Structure formats: structure tokens, C-alpha cells
Amino acid sequence: MADRTVKSDDTNDLVLSNNDGSAKIEVNEAQNIILTGGSTTGLTIDTSGNTTLAGTANDIGTVTSGTFNGTIGTSASGSSNLPAVKTALNASGDAGIYACRAWVQFSNSGTRTGYGNVSSVTDEAQTGQYSINFENGMGDDNYAFAGMIANTTDNWSSDSTGATRGPPGIFQNGTSQPAAGSCKVQSRYGTENSSDGNDIEFSQYTVVFFR
Numbered sequence: 001m002a003d004r005t006v007k008s009d010d011t012n013d014l015v016l017s018n019n020d021g022s023a024k025i026e027v028n029e030a031q032n033i034i035l036t037g038g039s040t041t042g043l044t045i046d047t048s049g050n051t052t053l054a055g056t057a058n059d060i061g062t063v064t065s066g067t068f069n070g071t072i073g074t075s076a077s078g079s080s081n082l083p084a085v086k087t088a089l090n091a092s093g094d095a096g097i098y099a100c101r102a103w104v105q106f107s108n109s110g111t112r113t114g115y116g117n118v119s120s121v122t123d124e125a126q127t128g129q130y131s132i133n134f135e136n137g138m139g140d141d142n143y144a145f146a147g148m149i150a151n152t153t154d155n156w157s158s159d160s161t162g163a164t165r166g167p168p169g170i171f172q173n174g175t176s177q178p179a180a181g182s183c184k185v186q187s188r189y190g191t192e193n194s195s196d197g198n199d200i201e202f203s204q205y206t207v208v209f210f211r
Helices: 083-088
Strands: 004-008 014-018 024-027 033-037 040-045 051-053 100-106 112-116 118-123 129-134 144-150 169-172 182-188 204-210
Touching: 100 118, 100 129, 112 118, 129 204, 144 169, 144 182, 182 204
Parallel strands: none
Antiparallel strands: 004 014, 014 024, 024 033, 033 040, 040 051, 100 112, 100 204, 118 129, 129 182, 144 204, 169 182
16 A cells, blocks of 8 residues: 555654545644545544534534534534533523524514514504514424514603503414414503503514524
8 A cells, every 4th residue: 555654744743644645644742633634624633532523514423522613414413402502501401492593673664673584574554563574484383482562762761652551562463373484463552441452563673483
């Protein structure tokens, strides 16, 4: 095998390589193990056992610690319940972690002021009614959402201009079933003894979706 060599290089590293050095396994003076393919470093293991992987990883099994620096392939799998993941997210206990899949902050005209995975907000004809459209759908309509509303135009001096009623709220529109690609929400005043609640628009809406 004349095109393979095992030798110490000029920095006293132990190297197993092909003839031109483009593919090699190297143990360097710092006692790190480095795997190189096509002249690109693909894997590094340091003296503490931490692994740095560059590139695309498929079928890598279970990773409990270390650093991944690349792209997880489509056939790789993991768990959000790993202790390292929970520690990074300041979570504790045995309950699983379920991600926020979309969020949006918008004005009463439907203009988005901040968002993630929301392609647009449609201001519907009915007062206080908006359709929130997802950039990437949820897969089905079995998701949950939470929201809050506020009036910012009066410098946060009241929940709703001139209101003497109960707390205002935002909720799923009762005549429109949620869909995988969108969700219609409604905002309304609370009630008081002399009046039913009624639909109303607020200057700022914030809604988050979980699935």
C-alpha cells in the first residue's frame, strides 16, 4: 500500500494519511484526534472527549454531550428531553419540551411588527377579527395558542380607551375552525352589569402558537 503512510509529521503529530495528505487521521501534540477527508476537517475529539463535527450528520445515534458544528441530516434523530438540552433552556423536571412553532406581534391594521413563521396577518371585515397565516403549516389543526392585547397609542395608560368593563381578551373565533395553515382570532371587551361584551380593536396584539 504505497499510497498510505503512518508517520510523525514536522510538528510531531502522529498521522495516518493517503499519499497527498488530503485524507488522514491525526493525533496531534495537544492530544486531539482529528479526522480529515478531502482536505476538510470533519471530526475533532479533544482530551475531554468533546466532539466537534462539521458537515452533515446522518444516523449519528445518541449525542449526550459535546459540540456539534454543522447540519443534522434528515435521517438523524434526537430528543428534546436530553439533560443538556433542558439545562440550556433553563428547564427542569421530567416533562417534555414543546416548542413555540409560530409567533407574531401586529397592529390593529394587521401590520406585523415582529414575527416568526407567520407570513401575513389579514384584517377581516368584522371588528377585532384577524386571520394569522403561517409561513410553514402546523401539519394539522391540533395546536394551542395564547395571546395578549394592549393599547400603546395612549402611552400604556389604560387597557382600553374609555373602558369601564371587565378584562378584554383574545380568543379563537367561534365560527371559523382553525386550520393547519392559518388561525382566525377575535378580540373583545369583557362585560359589566349593564352591558354585554362587544368586539373591539386594540392597537397591539401578540400571539404565540404551540404544537
